[in-house]
Amino acid sequence: MFLKFQNHIISRFPFLEDKKLFLAVSGGLDSMVLLHLLQQLPFEIAVLHCNFQLRGLESFGDQSFIQNYCDQNEIPVFTTQFDTQAFAKDYKLSTQVAARELRYSWFYELLETEKFDYILTAHHADDNLETFIINLTRGTGLDGLTGIPEQNDKIIRPLLPFSRDEILNYAEENNIEWREDSSNASNKYLRNKIRHDLVPMLKQINPNFLNAFQKTQSYLQESKEMVEDASIMIYQQVAKEVGAAIHFDLYQLQKLPNYKSYLYQWLNEFGFLAWNDIYDLVDGQSGKQVFSEEFRLLKNRNTLILSPLSEEDEKDEYYINKEDQDVNFPLKLRLCQVDDITLDSNKAIFVDAEKIQFPLVLRKWNEGDVFHPFGMNGKSKKVSKLFKDEKLSLIEKEKTWILCSDNQIVWVIGIRQDERFKIENTTNKILKIELQ
Template structure:
């Protein structure tokens, strides 16, 4: 197994050469074999061990066991302890999900603190099979069927080609000691139930089932790569990125016979789960939307607009003082005195300085806001009516700011100036306010 493992490292992960590597070691069979293998290769390694305090004194026994091994072999050792049950209760997570969240958060923290490059974990072929079956039972797309990735960001899983049986034989043949996790014997967890009850039946039906499964995984991964390539090409035809927003052209999208698949491929990374609602948006009424934890998908006429949810308070106001020449938040504005009016655009206004009262207030628009549009000779108009005339989407409306002076609107920023502050023949000082 060592020669096979060494060849796999060289061929599959050549970029690991001269890198500093953490090994995630629980003390169990798989991670102790990984540690034994990596110790024999010319890498700079250190060990990470998480004590989740889920099995009482047994958890501390695991920690002591791994630490003793590292001390005896001059391997740097890092450990931490988590109150996993309390974390799971606080954040309404299952124990397993809580442990994973805590583990990987600490892993990435250590990578940066200790200036290491990658973390190696001991997931193997049987783990991959169990994950596949779990995803299959819950309902999943192609992503869930392609299994555990060998490389994911800075996490490397070099034992994935090896079965639990191979790893056990290697450990026994090389007198490698390990700790048995008593919770692995229980069918309390779905993974254990699959491991103990279902997988043995599959292997009984076909003794080479694991090899056949790995071939299937390879085919699925190739199919996934084809899907991703097609998704990128179609995205370039259908989508247009505007700042933080993405606009999907529905006229182009609806020409695709399988547009739902493309929407899933493009949007699943943004945390959406209500897929039927998303698919209904395509033919739904303008103004309808679907929201994830951090993003919104809005139907606006013949466009779907994906945008991040704003974290700004709708009631928050920002003051601009008389001596301010630049504003960098929440908008970038430049204020300066000029002696003449240049070419006008919606990105800049020119106002009579003597009509302005400081501080100016920058705020989001409110329902019921009224102003006197420039050029309408004193007639008032609701800001909401301006939005309707300009055919703004809900997202565009929410991103619109109001600049006011003494509770009077000076500028619907980027759209229309107020008539009351315009330059007159008698104006002595002209203030230019420009949106950068």
């Protein structure tokens, strides 16, 4: 097994040469074999061990076992203890999910503080099979069926090609000691039920089942890569990135024979869960939205707009004093007196300075706001009607700011000036207000 492992490292992970490696070691069979294998290769290694305090004295026995092993073999070791049950209760998580979050948070913290490069874990082929079955029973797409990735960011799993039987044989041949986790014998957890009952039955039906499964997974991985390639090509035809938002052209999208699959492929990484609601947006009314924790998908006429939810804690109003020439937040504005009016632009307005009362107020628009659009001879108009005429999306409306003088709108910024503050023949001072 050692030669097979060595060749696997050289062929699949050549970038590990001269890198500093952490090994996540529980004290169980798999991680102790991985540690033994890595000791024989020219890597700089250190051991990480988490005591989750879930099995009483047994958990502290694991910690002592690993500490003693590392001391005897002169291997640096980092250990920590977690009150996993309290963490799970506080954050309303299952014990397993809580342990995973605590473990990997600590791992990544040590990567940074200790200047190590990667973390190796001892997941193997049987773990991969169990994960596949768990995902299959819960309902999953290709991501769930392709199993545990051999590399995920800084996490590397070099034992994935090896079965539990291979690992056990290697441990017995090399007199490797390990600790048995008593919780692995219980069928309380779904993974243990699959490990103890279902997998042995599958291997009884086909003694080469694990090899057959690994071939199937490689085919699924190839299919997944083809899907991802097609998704990128279609994305370039359908999507347009506008600032922090992505606009999906519904005309182009609905030409696709299976546009729902493409939407899922593009949007699943943004945390959406209400997929039927998302699919309904395609034929839904303009203005309808679906939210994830950090993103929003909006139907705006013939476009779906994906945008991040604003994290800005914006005040209701910002004040601009007479002496202020440059405003940097929440917008960049410049105010200055000029002698002449240049060509009109929606990025700047020219107003009669004597009609303006300071401080000016900068705020978001409110439902019911009314102003007198420049060029309409004093007729009033609702700002909401202006937005409709300009065909602004809900997101664009929410980002629009209003500049006011004494509760009167001077400028719907970037869109239209108010008639009441325009330059006239009697104007003595011209104030230019420009959006930078």
